[in-house]
Amino acid sequence: MNFNLTASKRQEITTTVIEALESSYQNPDELVVSKTLDEERITEMVNAFDFDQPHDTTQVIMHVIEGLKEHAVHSTHPSYFGLFNPRANFPSVMADVINSYLNPQLAAWSHSPYAVELERFVIKELGKKFGYKEQSIDGTFCTGGAESNLTAVLSALNKHFPEVADEGISGILKRPIIYCSTESHHSIEKAARVAGLGKSSVKAIAVENDLRMDMNVLQNQIKMDIGNGLYPLMIVGTAGTTGAGSIDNLEEILRISKEFGLWFHVDAAYGGAAILSELNEQFKGIENSDSITLDLHKWFSVPMATSLFLTSDTSILHNTFSVKTDYMPADGNQVQQIDSYIHSIQWSRRFIGLRIYLPLAAFGWDGYAKTISHQIEMGNKLRSLLEENGWVVKNQTELPIVCFTHPDLKGSKKAVEELVDKLVYSGETWLSTYPINGELTLRACITNYDTQEKDLINFTNLLSTNKNTIAEGICC
């Protein structure tokens, strides 16, 4: 079997495939933002090729592209107002092509020294943007915020209980407690479970009306837990919550974590990008955090499975993840190098950092800052368009996440759900719902850097028309 295919076949595939991909990249209107589920058709498409005989590669690839175009929600479309999933910028798309062709292995420094050093360079540069001091920046690329947050929990645990590395958590006498807010992402709970601490080691602190963690409740809870013989381990402040985009009071969390000696982690998976914008003041305190989660596959607009765990503790990753083996390549001699496999959860690893290095080098900080500000501006624009049309914005954030409702919907959860379903099944847009202080609202987020004012006007019109037909049906 010729796994390479032939040069001329590869040429044919490249031309055909790139043309098909380019056509919807160039013109996203070709895609239905989100299509009504057709399970029969999906099954039929999945079963189109068996493995009992070989098939023409071009045909198989084109079939898969068609399946993806037909049966997926398209975050590449400017009328997608969804859950942080971006359109991938083009340099980052090329990163995946390069990675697959050359397939660098980043587990050991000596196998891909240029790639490992390039990642370290990006980690340092991003760390500096958050105000970390150059000599105290460390980190590792992760597959997503979930892995980054897990890395944070493991780091905090190993920092406070170094014996965990050998003895596991059963040797810990006091129960470690993690604090986050009720608006935090549930990957914190998952991380606690995976780390062996269990769900009940996570205390979700109540929020104030603005959906930021209530600092009094936090402080009292910590004191009470100490009194009850528990061991306060870490506080997770969220900088840009997933639901409503609120940014916790990081300075105050910093002060409390210092007072009680806790690890201070900032989950900035989505919102962290705004550090490059005019909103950077709202992140004050992050420069003195112990660690940060930053998803690049959200507001930095690179392909899926790209996140960064940053830490200002340069020995913690090594202390948490180092192991000794006889079979891994020996270290290079002259350079003070870091083998990624003893510095992170992963072992074999993809050159994830290239997905952010290329666009950063191509567009520069300024290019990114302008794009992020554009999205913030589109968020503001959407808020005012909605208000001009009688909608009421229910969340308080300057990030481009808007949670809103309309008096005509009379606070009815069912009406909101019906309206969102109607819009999503129209194929013209995608949005979600989120409860704000007990009331279900519609939630729209500017996740696509190509979303322009005309898309927002379209969206607002769609909302109003569909709302009117639903409002007619709501009874007194």
Ligand SMILES: *Cc1c(COP(=O)(O)O)cnc(C)c1O
């Ligand atoms: C998206 C998100 C996560 C989870 O990140 P994944 O990349 O989906 O694993 C964690 N925290 C926050 C605040 C998020 O928005």
